[in-house]
Amino acid sequence: MATITGHSELDSRPSGDVGSTSRFGDRLFSGLATGSGVLVVAVIAAVAVFLIAQAIPALTKDDANFLTDRVWDVDATPLRFGIPDLLWVTVISSVIAMIIAVPIALGVALFLTEYAPSRLARPFAHLVDLLAAVPSIVYGLWGAAILQPYVKPLQEAAGYALGWFPMFDNTAGVGGTVFLASIVLAIMILPIVTAISREVFAQTPRAHKEGALALGSTRWEMIRTAVLPYGTPGVVSAAMLGLGRALGETIAVSMILSTVSTFTWSIFSGGETFASKIANNAQEFDSPAKAGAFIAAGLVLFVLTFVVNAIARVVIERRKAFTE
């Protein structure tokens, strides 16, 4: 019999299914899970390590200044290559894409969360998501073969009105301009920005919205005072993620952009981004010796997207800390 101390004979004499208390399965399973998690971290570290290790030999042989010289000559000895042109085209095309996409994505997200009839909101959201499912090479194809003639008049008008400013100089006369690439990039990042904005808007506390409406706001005033302030960090983060996607987009940009021999600041001229430079020279990858310079460019792209994505992540984390 158990005494008043609560100690029971049964406690020291297990009966029935004793099972294995060491639980080999538990250790195996948690080991596998933790191992997979660690592997993901290790892979990112390996990406950085391998890219740096492969870029350094090429960079030491580089006779030009990697950060400031406007040359790209990897067949010559010594090698001469620099990235400022690539950096400009990469950043300006992505930023313009972001400027076009974010307002539209905001509108679409508001439409899906606040305006669309609730029965249609879900199918409509799937339609927007379908834009993300279209492969990027199809975007490239469509942009280069179909959209280009439609953008040209737009470009000519802008060049006519604002051509005095070097960024809008429309005298290059190439078909695949940075502007065209930006429009296609904007369409490509639209679903990503929309999806994240939609998610944060949908999380707006109902009390805020109903409070605003009860005070007599119109629907738009309710959005402006309750939904938008609540969602701002999420939208900023969504825009950054879209920017990151645009910076790294490869095949669509490489199919659209015409390469030009002389660099201009104009967005109505061609050029190359980091990613399209690497893609356009894919045949150079038959020998590792020539690949080094491109890997160095890829490393810069990796750092750029890493920073942008990290910022996006930090912004959204801040918001979580606020609301919970």
Next chain:
Amino acid sequence: MTTADPTVTRPTGSAAPGLDLLSPGRVLRDRIATLLVCAAFGLAMIPLAWILWSVVSNGWHLLVESQWWTHSQRSITQDRPGGGAYHAIFGTLVQAIICSLIAVPLAVFTAIYLVEYGRGRLARVVSFMVDILTGIPSIVAALFIYAVWVTTFHAQRVGFAVSLSLVLLMIPVVVRSTEEMLKLVPNELREASYALGVPKWKTIARIVVPTALGGIVTGIMLGLARVMGETAPLLILGPYAAGINTNLFSGFMAALPTMIRENFGTGDAAATERMWAAALTLIIVVLLLNLAGRFVARFSGVKK
């Protein structure tokens, strides 16, 4: 959505005029906002319809010929019509399947770690790195595999290397969707299982994962759809070949994106036709996977 319906008309012109009557400016601003928001959605739908229409109208007639699905492009020059896309469809499917065989277990276990085991600093680092992996450009993933596979191990550029680089792109998609699903599994299920003396690993393997299986399958399908459309890794690691190659470890292997690229900008009518047909084939495969994924999600989601 069940929020209060803001469209309910407010009483206008009541006892105290000017108090609850909306001023014309406010009404106007509200109307303009409604108009702009609806226009934004319409604007977003234009490219979707336009792209699908361009690809379908330019590509459909090759797809209805049976040899498109059964023949390769071997010994067919660019300016000559004929041949099919069997070699490229085969390459795309095989590379994606091999990729998912590696990526899915890794990703599912990573998600299990994040939801069931991960606490503290390591879990935060893993979660952060999954986000970084989500944003990694496909060309960087390809360069990384190139640096490992070709430069370091002096191996050839083959189909398997493409699959490896696709693994990097598939993992984050599957991790995130699996994680979301595992989080939806009610804690009561886990606790009930523990209370019956079931070990943790068995609880996860027999209770948690099966409950979330629909969502996990959806994530896998969306991941597959994403990697099948990727072109950048193919450019670097998997050059195009016109014939059928069933060996992942030797020789170049065709895939649909490289087939499109190969026929792009040549100016030949036959090549242009092939290019659109390959694009339509790719879109069909990707959209089917997407729709199937959403279908699975719809009918097997975790019931709340």
